[in-house]
Amino acid sequence: xxxxKKLIFEMSRPGRTALDLPANDVACGPLDKLLPSRFIxxxxxxxxxxxxxxxxxxxxxxxxxxxxxxxxFYPLGSCTMKYNPKVNEDVCRYPGLSQLxxxxxxxxxxxxxxxxxxxEQYLAEISGMDAVTMQPVAGxxxxxxxxxxxxxxxxxxxxxxxxxxxxxxxxxTNPATCTICGLEMFGIKSSEDGSINLDALRAAVGPDTAALxxxxxxxxxxxxxxxxxxxxxxxxxxxLLYYDGANANAIMGIVNPGDMGFDVAHLNLHKTxxxxxxxxxxxxxxxxxxxxxxxxxxxxxxxxxxxxxxxDENRPSSIGKVHAFYGNFGVIVRAYAYxxxxxxxGLRRVSxxxxxxxxxxxxxxxxxxxxxxxxxxxxEFVLTSLKQKPYGIRTLDIAKRLLDYGYHPPTxxxxxxxxxxxxxxxTETESKETLDEFISVLRRIAGEAETDAALLKxxxxxxxxxxxxxxxxxxxxxxxxxx
Amino acid sequence: xxxxxxxxYTKEHExxxxxGNRVTVGITDFAQSQLGDIVYVELPAAGTIVxxxxxxxxxxxxxxxxxxxxxxxxxxxxxxQVLSDAPEHINKDPYGQxxxxxxxxxxxxxxxxxxxxxxxxxxxxxxxx
Numbered sequence: 001x002x003x004x005k006k007l008i009f010e011m012s013r014p015g016r017t018a019l020d021l022p023a024n025d026v027a028c029g030p031l032d033k034l035l036p037s038r039f040i041x042x043x044x045x046x047x048x049x050x051x052x053x054x055x056x057x058x059x060x061x062x063x064x065x066x067x068x069x070x071x072x073f074y075p076l077g078s079c080t081m082k083y084n085p086k087v088n089e090d091v092c093r094y095p096g097l098s099q100l101x102x103x104x105x106x107x108x109x110x111x112x113x114x115x116x117x118x119x120e121q122y123l124a125e126i127s128g129m130d131a132v133t134m135q136p137v138a139g140x141x142x143x144x145x146x147x148x149x150x151x152x153x154x155x156x157x158x159x160x161x162x163x164x165x166x167x168x169x170x171x172x173t174n175p176a177t178c179t180i181c182g183l184e185m186f187g188i189k190s191s192e193d194g195s196i197n198l199d200a201l202r203a204a205v206g207p208d209t210a211a212l213x214x215x216x217x218x219x220x221x222x223x224x225x226x227x228x229x230x231x232x233x234x235x236x237x238x239x240l241l242y243y244d245g246a247n248a249n250a251i252m253g254i255v256n257p258g259d260m261g262f263d264v265a266h267l268n269l270h271k272t273x274x275x276x277x278x279x280x281x282x283x284x285x286x287x288x289x290x291x292x293x294x295x296x297x298x299x300x301x302x303x304x305x306x307x308x309x310x311x312d313e314n315r316p317s318s319i320g321k322v323h324a325f326y327g328n329f330g331v332i333v334r335a336y337a338y339x340x341x342x343x344x345x346g347l348r349r350v351s352x353x354x355x356x357x358x359x360x361x362x363x364x365x366x367x368x369x370x371x372x373x374x375x376x377x378x379x380e381f382v383l384t385s386l387k388q389k390p391y392g393i394r395t396l397d398i399a400k401r402l403l404d405y406g407y408h409p410p411t412x413x414x415x416x417x418x419x420x421x422x423x424x425x426x427t428e429t430e431s432k433e434t435l436d437e438f439i440s441v442l443r444r445i446a447g448e449a450e451t452d453a454a455l456l457k458x459x460x461x462x463x464x465x466x467x468x469x470x471x472x473x474x475x476x477x478x479x480x481x482x483x
Numbered sequence: 484x485x486x487x488x489x490x491x492y493t494k495e496h497e498x499x500x501x502x503g504n505r506v507t508v509g510i511t512d513f514a515q516s517q518l519g520d521i522v523y524v525e526l527p528a529a530g531t532i533v534x535x536x537x538x539x540x541x542x543x544x545x546x547x548x549x550x551x552x553x554x555x556x557x558x559x560x561x562x563x564q565v566l567s568d569a570p571e572h573i574n575k576d577p578y579g580q581x582x583x584x585x586x587x588x589x590x591x592x593x594x595x596x597x598x599x600x601x602x603x604x605x606x607x608x609x610x611x612x
Contacts (some may be wrong), residue, residue: 413546470545474522475570 005464008058009481012048018055065464067408073434077380077411077423078171078219080249080271087341088274088334097333102325106311113309116326117302119336120286126347127245127265128258129288134327135298139246141322142266142285143177143213145298148319149264149289150211150240151181152296156317161210161239167196169220169415171246174213183210190417194220194373196230205237215244216260217251217378219415221358221423231261240264240293245285248272249427250355250379253348263290273335284331298322353428354379357435361426364439368446372418380425382418388449393456395420398445400467403460405441484607485512487578491554491594492603498578499554501594506555509582510542510573513607518544521570526562527584533559535593540583542573553586555593561585 031040050058068074074081092098100109120132136142147164154161164178165186178185188200195218205212212234216224224230234241243257243265249272257265269284270277277283289297299318300311311326342350355378362371362381370386385395399409399422411423426435448455460466486492491499496514500507515521525541533539538550539559562584566572573581588594598606 416547471520471522474520474543474545 005061007481008048008050009046011050011054011058014049016049016051016054018050018052072406072408073426073430073438074408075410075424075426075438076408077221077382077425078246078414079277079411080246080268080379080425080427081277081408082249082271082274082427083429084274084276084334085338085341088337091337092330092333098330100329102329106309110309112329113302113311114304115336116329116332117304117309119332119339120302122336122339123267123286124288126252126256127243127248127267127288128256128260128262129265130258130291131294131297132286132288133297133301133322134284134286134332135321135323136266136285136287137323137328137331138283139244139266139268139271139285140173140177142268142287143173143242143244144180145319145322146242146264146266146287146289147177147181147183147211147213148322149287149293149296150242151183152317152319153240153293154210156296159238161208163206163208164210165201165204165212165234165239167214167218169194169215169218169417170213171215171219171244174244177213193375194218194222194417195224196226198226198229198233201230201233205233205239207238209234209237209239211240211242213242213244214262215247216257217247217380219247219423220373220382220418221247221250221377221380221425222373222375223250223378227260235261246271247379250351252351253344254351258288258290263293264288269331269335274338275331275334282328282331284328284335286327286332300326302326350428351379354426357426357428357430358424360432361424361435361439364436365442368443369422379427380423382415382421382423384418384420384422386420388446389420391449391453393449393453395422397456397459398422398442398449401445401448401456401459402441404462405445407438407441484516484604485578486600486604486607488600490578490600491597492600492606493552493554493597494606495552496607497551497554499594499597500582504557504588504591505560506557506586506588507582508539508551508554508584508586509577510551511603511607512577515574515577515581518542518549519546520544521573524566524570524573524583526564526566527559529559529561531559533557533586539586542570542583551583554597555586555588556590557586557588559584560587 069081069083097112100112106113116134119134123132124130136145162184163186164183165188166174167190168187169190175185186204188204189197191197216227218224231241240263241261243262245265245267248267264287266285266287269275295317296319298321299315300313301315303310303312358377358379358381362377365383369383371383385393385398395412399412402409413421414423415421491501496511498509498511521542521544523543527539533553535556536552539553540551542549542551563582
């Protein structure tokens with residue numbers, strides 16, 4: 001490892017300890033009297049032995065190598081790495097919320113149920129749906145729940161539809177969800193401009209069509225302007241429309257999946273509604289549904305009779321539970337705080353600013369990087385390294401070079417339908433200065449590609465660890481420390 | 484691009500070498516170049532019944548995980564166990580040591596739908612499917 005950081009095992013010295021345990025003051029017999037012999041170690045565990053200051057410096061040192069949206073710009077396309085306001089963290093730590101037990105009687109947790117109930121109402125309004133379940137704990141989990149609802153709906157009508165249409169620009173989770181759900185994925189090719197090919201869609205739908213899964217704006221950051229016609233084609237064939245809400249940060253308060261014709265929609269609270277994600281999750285992927293799917297929603301459903309909130313488990317057509325209790329409550333509280341702090345006008349401005357920021361960056365970069373779709377984008381956009389190809393530079397090299405400048409690189413090699421893609425999503429929370437700095441670094445890297453390609457080929461050069469051998473890591477991974 | 488004349492091909496970039504009713508299957512040079520370094524191959528077990536056009540193996544590269552489709556219906560009679568430890572053979576020698584499995588086919592009629600080298604060359608030139 002570069003820049004000399006030793007593994008904790010290499011710093012171990014026999015006999016050192018970080019803690020002095022107090023003398024044992026309870027009776028303690030021999031170990032073999034307390035545990036069956038098969039649970040007793042034959043050889044002592046090889047644990048590192050260190051003093052407390054060395055231990056503390058080791059872990060504090062490691063923690064400074066973390067990169068998050070609190071430490072820098074993170075334009076990871078499709079992931080919406082916006083800044084998470086710290087008031088969200090304060091609110092979710094209120095003892096009245098954080099110290100509840102999920103097995104408490106619903107009569108003693110009326111406030112929490114009210115919060116969940118209101119959150120369902122807010123998300124229903126934002127997504128244009130009739131009802132929402134907060135249970136799914138990730139976007140892909142929302143997809144799975146949504147497809148199960150769609151299947152239950154068709155089956156309730158004696159209709160065993162199994163085909164799910166997914167465009168080739170879709171998030172990889174869409175086809176994976178079809179497979180996990182026991183349905184058959186049918187891919188359709190996009191048009192030249194990256195939109196749904198209506199002829200291909202017409203040819204694909206039929207009496208076996210269960211659903212179309214679609215992201216709008218698409219993974220190219222482009223709004224699917226034919227969405228009403230797309231919805232009509234699928235509905236006329238008897239299928240339903242599933243909205244992958246990964247890109248909802250572009251549309252809040254302006255247009256909603258319900259009005260576009262979708263029947264089920266998920267929203268990623270950990271993207272659009274500013275809760276932590278990645279290693280800092282967990283996530284939350286609630287789904288909204290149109291009226292005809294309400295009977296199939298997961299149990300329990302929160303009911304409100306005007307006075308009391310109750311958890312209704314008696315839903316004979318329900319697909320059952322999809323998560324323990326009622327989803328990731330602490331995450332939902334953070335998103336609730338965000339929605340209440342922003343209000344309807346604030347949320348609309350979020351989307352307006354997210355789209356403005358993306359278009360600003362695109363306008364400042366498209367002369368120097370190839371922009372495959374030369375039109376206004378939504379909250380993110382796709383560039384490629386086509387103009388850098390003559391210098392032997394690939395998108396991977398540009399992404400690695402960004403690390404030297406202290407940026408988290410954008411999403412690369414996705415969407416799959418664009419060769420050497422890099423997908424940039426600045427989000428609404430970044431200032432013009434931050435965007436300008438990022439733009440100037442990307443322009444500088446384009447210059448380096450022409451004059452000093454080796455610098456990009458070997459990048460990152462200034463990080464703790466240099467360019468990794470991903471092939472060796474995948475073929476011959478070393479996952480365990482051995483002396 | 485290397486497309487041997489004596490093999491049959493699918494639009495999904497598998498090749499097939501036919502010897503009697505035994506069909507040896509692998510992925511084309513074009514496919515391996517698009518996938519990049521292969522790091523893992525899920526081999527079909529001998530005795531498995533496979534259907535034409537359905538997945539019978541999975542190839543994982545640093546870039547993507549891809550299904551490999553059976554070009555014919557039949558029973559798997561052999562798989563290239565060497566690939567478990569050395570998947571790089573697919574990159575180095577896709578038509579030779581990089582073979583994936585052998586299928587004993589049910590009906591030779593299925594071969595008629597397959598592409599010859601020239602027709603596959605056009606598919607690959609268009610950048611795949």
